Structure formats: structure tokens, C-alpha cells
Amino acid sequence: MYTQQDEMRLYEQAKHLLTESAGMNAEHAIDQLKEAINYADWKYYVQSNPVLADQEYDALFKLLKHTEDKNPELVSADSPTQRIAKGISERFPTVSHLVPMLSLDNTYNADDLNDWDRKCRELAGADVVEYCVEPKYDGASVSLIYENGALSRGATRGDGIMGEDVTINVRQIKSLPLSATLVAKGVEQIEIRGEVVIHKNVFEAFNKQRIAEGQPPLANPRNAASGTLRILDPAEVRKRGLSAILYHISDYTLAAGTTRPEGLDTHYNSLQWLYNMGFPTPAKEMKVFTHIDQVIAYCSEFEQQRDSLQFEVDGLVIKVNSFAMQERMGMTSHHPRWAVAYKFKARQATSKLLRVEYQVGRTGAITPVAKIEPVPIGGVTVSSVSLFNEDVVREKDVRIGDTVLVERAGDVIPYIVKPLTELRTGNEEIIQFPKNCPVCESELEKQPEEAAWRCININCPVQVAERMIHYVSKDAMDIRNLGGANIQKFYEQGILTDIPSIYTIDWDKVRALGGFGDKSITNMQQAIEQSKTQTLNRLIFGLGIRFVGETTAKTLASAIMNLRELYDWNIDKLISLEDIGPKVATSVADFFNREENRHMIDKLDAAGVNLVNQLKGQQPVDGALTGKTFLFTGTLSQFKRSDAEAMVEEKGGAILGGVSAKLNYLIVGEDAGSKLEKAKKLGTVNILTEQEFMELIKSVG
Ligand SMILES: NC(=O)c1ccc[n+]([C@@H]2O[C@H](COP(=O)([O-])OP(=O)(O)OC[C@H]3O[C@@H](n4cnc5c(N)ncnc54)[C@H](O)[C@@H]3O)[C@@H](O)[C@H]2O)c1
Numbered sequence: 001m002y003t004q005q006d007e008m009r010l011y012e013q014a015k016h017l018l019t020e021s022a023g024m025n026a027e028h029a030i031d032q033l034k035e036a037i038n039y040a041d042w043k044y045y046v047q048s049n050p051v052l053a054d055q056e057y058d059a060l061f062k063l064l065k066h067t068e069d070k071n072p073e074l075v076s077a078d079s080p081t082q083r084i085a086k087g088i089s090e091r092f093p094t095v096s097h098l099v100p101m102l103s104l105d106n107t108y109n110a111d112d113l114n115d116w117d118r119k120c121r122e123l124a125g126a127d128v129v130e131y132c133v134e135p136k137y138d139g140a141s142v143s144l145i146y147e148n149g150a151l152s153r154g155a156t157r158g159d160g161i162m163g164e165d166v167t168i169n170v171r172q173i174k175s176l177p178l179s180a181t182l183v184a185k186g187v188e189q190i191e192i193r194g195e196v197v198i199h200k201n202v203f204e205a206f207n208k209q210r211i212a213e214g215q216p217p218l219a220n221p222r223n224a225a226s227g228t229l230r231i232l233d234p235a236e237v238r239k240r241g242l243s244a245i246l247y248h249i250s251d252y253t254l255a256a257g258t259t260r261p262e263g264l265d266t267h268y269n270s271l272q273w274l275y276n277m278g279f280p281t282p283a284k285e286m287k288v289f290t291h292i293d294q295v296i297a298y299c300s301e302f303e304q305q306r307d308s309l310q311f312e313v314d315g316l317v318i319k320v321n322s323f324a325m326q327e328r329m330g331m332t333s334h335h336p337r338w339a340v341a342y343k344f345k346a347r348q349a350t351s352k353l354l355r356v357e358y359q360v361g362r363t364g365a366i367t368p369v370a371k372i373e374p375v376p377i378g379g380v381t382v383s384s385v386s387l388f389n390e391d392v393v394r395e396k397d398v399r400i401g402d403t404v405l406v407e408r409a410g411d412v413i414p415y416i417v418k419p420l421t422e423l424r425t426g427n428e429e430i431i432q433f434p435k436n437c438p439v440c441e442s443e444l445e446k447q448p449e450e451a452a453w454r455c456i457n458i459n460c461p462v463q464v465a466e467r468m469i470h471y472v473s474k475d476a477m478d479i480r481n482l483g484g485a486n487i488q489k490f491y492e493q494g495i496l497t498d499i500p501s502i503y504t505i506d507w508d509k510v511r512a513l514g515g516f517g518d519k520s521i522t523n524m525q526q527a528i529e530q531s532k533t534q535t536l537n538r539l540i541f542g543l544g545i546r547f548v549g550e551t552t553a554k555t556l557a558s559a560i561m562n563l564r565e566l567y568d569w570n571i572d573k574l575i576s577l578e579d580i581g582p583k584v585a586t587s588v589a590d591f592f593n594r595e596e597n598r599h600m601i602d603k604l605d606a607a608g609v610n611l612v613n614q615l616k617g618q619q620p621v622d623g624a625l626t627g628k629t630f631l632f633t634g635t636l637s638q639f640k641r642s643d644a645e646a647m648v649e650e651k652g653g654a655i656l657g658g659v660s661a662k663l664n665y666l667i668v669g670e671d672a673g674s675k676l677e678k679a680k681k682l683g684t685v686n687i688l689t690e691q692e693f694m695e696l697i698k699s700v701g
């Protein structure tokens with residue numbers, strides 16, 4: 001349909017229109033906009049592979065609408081503002097909708113909503129209009145027909161008049177009832193509309209799989225849902241686990257002599273009515289308000305929770321609640337006048353990848369960072385995006401000069417969803433990973449089973465600084481006041497050189513730097529002094545041995561009396577400890593074999609830092625949990641893992657490093673993996689949720 005040249009030209013045209021359409025002659029602007037929007041629609045609806053971010057598309061659409069409003073004589077019947085997008089592929093038979101399936105009008109802020117409310121009340125001829133507000137699910141719309149109580153047809157929206165008949169795929173959606181007690185209510189036929197969606201977790205797993213198979217990841221759950229709904233193999237559709245949420249009754253026929261079922265008077269009641277029959281509707285999520293101010297307040301409140309929802313929601317839909325009023329208000333050829341979408345702040349944008357920089361971390365791992373043309377996304381300007389490691393660069397096949405789709409969702413750091421390969425000119429450069437450390441020039445190394453290239457020079461300046469920052473961090477030696485910024489500064493000035501030098505800081509030099517008051521110096525000195533008596537496990541963690549996290553550090557600490565004992569531990573002996581596998585054992589043995597590390601430990605010892613396990617040899621705490629063993633797995637949401645472990649230990653319980661016959665309790669958070677599986681297989685472990693764990697702790701007092 002479009003050649004690659006067309007694609008490149010139209011993309012450039014779209015970008016150009018977004019920034020420079022102001023001075024254009026209206027007729028020319030309209031032609032260009034129509035062309036660009038038609039192209040974006042085709043990519044989006046037919047190929048399920050958008051080239052523009054939604055807000056870019058919406059901005060073009062608005063521009064077209066605005067230009068046409070000012071020049072009504074230039075509006076043509078084929079304008080995207082006059083119809084629903086082209087959404088029909090040739091894969092499925094087409095069917096007509098009983099009632100046109102329209103799009104929604106969009107609003108982006110309180111002003112837009114106020115305008116809409118004013119128009120609404122005018123059209124409805126009422127001072128007060130009741131509004132029903134519900135989530136705008138980001139998926140693919142479907143129309144379902146139930147005849148004599150049974151699901152008889154499922155269709156996509158298509159162009160709004162005709163859709164694709166995807167009945168067989170719709171039947172694979174487990175949350176949709178194949179039959180319902182409609183006949184008993186006198187309903188012979190009903191058309192219900194809703195959104196086919198994909199759970200965020202399912203989407204993530206699906207994209208991982210695609211990447212593993214060498215395919216580009218999909219841009220968002222919406223494209224995944226609409227793509228899946230149009231796969232030709234129903235078994236595959238079933239496997240992908242689609243869900244559906246129904247939000248509208250568009251048509252119904254009653255059996256002769258039946259009166260309208262109670263509930264079919266307002267939107268709110270109709271969705272409750274469906275819900276009570278077993279249909280998945282937003283019955284629990286929707287809210288009714290009588291004033292637009294309440295609607296506006298609810299919209300901004302709801303936007304805050306967007307990340308905690310199971311499904312992607314890109315806004316809220318506000319609907320006039322009364323069916324009689326809806327009828328009076330009618331629709332345009334594009335959208336009903338009685339409903340409007342309030343769209344959340346955009347999270348995606350397209351930009352150009354300018355170059356790649358390489359950062360060196362504490363363990364020497366090299367992280368490629370893409371520098372992109374700055375773009376605003378969700379309220380901040382993004383110009384740097386991590387590419388994580390070489391594998392990710394290769395999997396996504398991003399190149400310098402590529403146009404890339406960037407996403408920034410909530411607290412998640414921005415990432416590149418995909419390069420827009422259809423826009424390549426041929427001048428893009430494959431990203432060449434450096435062979436040498438960008439800081440110290442040492443040759444980089446990569447273990448076959450690892451994703452990251454590393455600088456293994458222990459004296460590499462960035463690593464030295466990062467190691468100190470880790471050493472003082474809260475979960476390690478907890479030296480407050482001496483944070484990352486100070487360490488960086490002292491290191492640059494030669495006041496700090498390595499971890500032991502923290503204990504021999506020349507405070508006169510610090511004073512000479514300026515900017516440090518007596519109080520802040522005293523605070524730092526005290527915190528450093530206190531760190532000398534920290535427990536051995538914190539010291540081991542603070543040393544920054546690769547693969548040694550807080551839990552492994554505890555395991556190691558509790559196996560010894562003095563840190564130097566580890567000099568003699570070989571890999572076999574280390575593996576005999578709970579939760580320590582060959583990878584960790586090799587790293588630990590290697591660390592303690594190195595002369596420079598032993599030298600560092602000597603210096604810490606000389607500075608008075610505790611190397612002894614003071615807890616060992618003491619009677620274990622006698623508490624309600626004495627003799628009981630615990631392990632935490634998955635992402636905990638109610639408490640920090642280290643705090644929960646401390647609670648167990650305070651009551652005499654022990655933390656194990658892995659699942660074995662010795663384990664009594666496994667506490668599972670979100671996304672628990674192999675440990676949970678193993679515990680289930682063993683059958684002897686008590687598996688607790690976080691809530692159940694808290695109850696257990698409370699019950700033992
Ligand atoms: N990035 C691109 O290149 C590109 C191209 C075309 C379209 N788009 C995006 O798609 C939008 C247009 O698509 P659209 O016509 O589907 O409009 P839309 O997504 O803005 O809103 C309409 C749709 O919302 C859905 N919806 C979800 N929850 C709903 C609820 N509770 N009640 C009613 N409807 C609900 C329905 O499927 C309905 O058709 C554009 O605004 C743009 O954001 C993007």
C-alpha cells in the first residue's frame with residue numbers, strides 16, 4: 001500500500017506539520033494533514049504497528065479539525081474527521097454493525113471538560129445532567145451479539161459501519177460468558193460493546209517472548225490486544241489470554257409482549273444489570289456525578305492510580321447517564337455527542353537517536369545510554385534513555401540515527417520501545433560496542449553467560465567512587481551524611497582514594513573545600529565512627545562483591561567468626577552454604593583471593609572496623625519463632641524484605657537462603673518464580689502471603 005519512500009516522506013510530513021503548520025495555506029495544510037493521518041491510521045489499525053505516539057496523532061487530528069472548522073468549505077467526505085478510521089484487514093469476512101460503532105471525542109484538561117459540559121447541557125436542554133464516569137480501557141473495541149441468550153457474533157469496529165467477523169476468536173476470551181439468562185428477561189437479541197484488553201503482566205511476558213524469537217516488541221497492550229484478536233489461529237488466541245470489559249448496550253430486541261427490563265433506563269443501571277448476569281463490566285469502577293467539577297476532580301484523582309491497575313487505561317470516559325437524554329443528543333459521523341474521553345497525560349513520543357554513551361558502574365558493568373533529541377513525555381523532557389546492555393541493543397536492533405518510540409510510564413525509567421525501521425534511510429549506523437573502558441581504557445571482558453561487558457580494572461576511577469558510594473549506603477555500612485555527592489567531590493579532590501580512606505579523611509582539607517559547616521563535619525565524623533561497629537553481614541555486603549546481595553552477605557557472615565576465615569574457603573565449601581551456587585561461590589572465592597582485597601581488609605582492620613561475627617556463639621534469641629525457618633521471595637509490597645527478616649530474627653526465627661526440606665515458611669510477594677514452584681513441589685513448606693505473614697507475626701506477639 002505504501003512504499004518505504006512513501007512511509008519516510010509521510011512520517012517527516014507528520015513531524016513537520018506538528019511544528020510548522022502555522023503559516024501554511026489552509027487548503028494545502030488540510031491535504032497534507034489528511035495524507036499524514038491516513039497513513040498513521042493504516043499503520044495503527046491495519047498493521048497494529050504505530051509510527052506516531054498517540055499524542056502526536058491526536059495533535060494532528062485536532063489541527064485538522066481546527067483548520068476545517070475555520071474553513072468549512074474545505075471539508076470533504078473522505079476527511080478522517082468525518083469517519084472512523086479504516087480498520088479492516090482482508091483476513092476475516094466483514095459484517096455490518098447493527099448500529100454504527102463510533103470513536104470518542106477527546107478532551108485533555110479541565111477547560112475542555114467544562115466546554116463539553118456546557119454543550120451537553122445545551123443539547124440535553126437541562127440545567128443538571130447526570131454523568132457516569134468509567135475507565136477508558138486501552139484495547140480493541142468489539143461488538144458482541146447474543147441471540148436467545150447465546151453469544152452468536154463478535155466483530156471488530158472496523159470502519160464503524162462494517163467490522164471483521166472474529167466470532168471464533170472472541171469465543172476464546174475466558175471472561176466472556178458464552179450464554180446468559182437473557183431470555184428469562186425477555187431479551188431476544190442484544191448487541192453489547194466493549195474492549196478486548198490484555199493484562200499488563202501478560203503483555204510483558206508476551207513481548208519478552210517476541211524479543212527472544214527475534215521479533216520486535218509491540219508498542220503497547222492495545223496493539224497486542226487488537227493484533228491478537230485478528231490472528232487466524234484460535235488456539236493461539238486462547239493461549240495469549242485476552243480479557244474483555246463491556247461498557248455499552250447499543251441495541252436490543254424484546255420478545256413480543258415483554259416490557260423493558262428494569263435497569264435499561266440509564267447507563268449506570270444497564271452495566272449493573274449486565275454485571276449481575278455475569279458479564280464483565282466496570283460495575284465496580286464507575287461513578288455517577290451531577291456536576292462537572294466533581295467529574296474533573298475524580299479524573300485527576302484517578303490518573304494518579306493509573307499504574308496500579310491491571311489493565312492499561314489511557315483515560316476516563318464520561319457519559320450522559322440517562323438513555324433518554326443520550327437519544328436526544330445523538331451523534332456526529334465520528335462520535336456520539338453524549339460521551340467524551342478524558343485522556344491522561346501522554347507517555348510515549350518519537351525522537352531521534354543521536355549517539356550512544358557508555359557508563360561504568362560499581363562492578364565495572366558497562367551500560368549503554370542513548371542520547372536522543374529531547375522530547376517532552378508525561379511532563380518531563382527526556383534526552384537520555386538507558387539501553388541496558390548489548391543484548392538489548394541487538395534484540396531491538398536500534399541504530400544510531402534511528403527514529404525511536406520512547407515510553408516513560410509512571411516511576412519507570414524511560415525506555416526505547418522500538419526503532420521505527422520503516423523510516424530508515426540507510427544511513428543509520430549499527431551500534432559498535434566499545435572494546436575498552438571509556439574511563440580507564442582497560443580492555444573490556446564478557447563472561448559467556450552474562451549480558452554486560454565489564455571493565456575488570458579494580459582501580460578504574462568510576463568504579464572506585466561507585467564502590468565507596470555503595471559501602472556507605474543505607475543497607476551496607478549506613479554512613480549517613482557522607483552521600484554520593486560528597487564522595488564524588490572528595491574523590492575528585494584526592495581526599496578519598498578507596499574504601500579504607502573513608503576512615504582517614506583529612507578534615508582540614510574538607511574544611512578548605514568550603515561549603516561544609518562544623519555541624520555537618522561533626523555529623524559525618526560521627527557516622528563514620530559508628531560504622532566501625534556495624535555487623536559483619538553489613539560489612540560483607542558493603543565490600544561490593546559481585547552477586548553478593550544482602551541475603552548472601554548474611555549467609556556468609558553467619559558461617560564464620562572472622563572475615564579473614566573466608567580467605568581459606570574454596571568454591572566447594574562455599575557452595576555447601578544455603579543459597580550459594582557456583583556463580584556466587586566463584587565470585588566470592590575470587591574476591592578473597594585477590595591480594596588488593598586482602599590489603600583493603602587489613603586497612604579496614606587497622607582503622608578499627610569490626611571484622612568479627614559478634615552474634616556467633618551467642619545463644620540464639622529465644623522467641624516465639626525459635627526453631628522455625630523463613631524465606632521471602634518475589635516483590636514484596638507491604639514491607640521491606642530486610643525489615644521483615646529482622647522481625648523474624650527478633651523472635652528467634654532463622655532466614656534461609658533457599659527452598660529445602662529445612663524450610664518452614666515461604667512468604668511470597670508479586671511475581672514469585674522458581675522458589676515458589678519448588679516449595680509447592682516439596683509440599684512441606686507453608687506458603688504465606690504478605691498479609692498472612694503479618695498475621696503470624698502479630699499472633700506470636
Ligand atoms: N499513534 C498513532 O499513529 C495512532 C493512529 C491512529 C489512532 N491513534 C490513537 O487512537 C485514537 C483513536 O482511536 P479510537 O477511535 O479507538 O479512539 P479512542 O481510543 O480515543 O477512543 C474511542 C475508543 O475507546 C474505547 N473505549 C475504552 N473504554 C471505553 C469506555 N468505557 N466507553 C466507551 N469507549 C471505550 C472504545 O474502543 C472506543 O472505540 C487516537 O486518539 C489516537 O490516540 C493513534
Ligand SMILES: [Zn+2]
Pocket residue numbers: 360437438439440441442455456457460461
Ligand atoms: Zn575502567
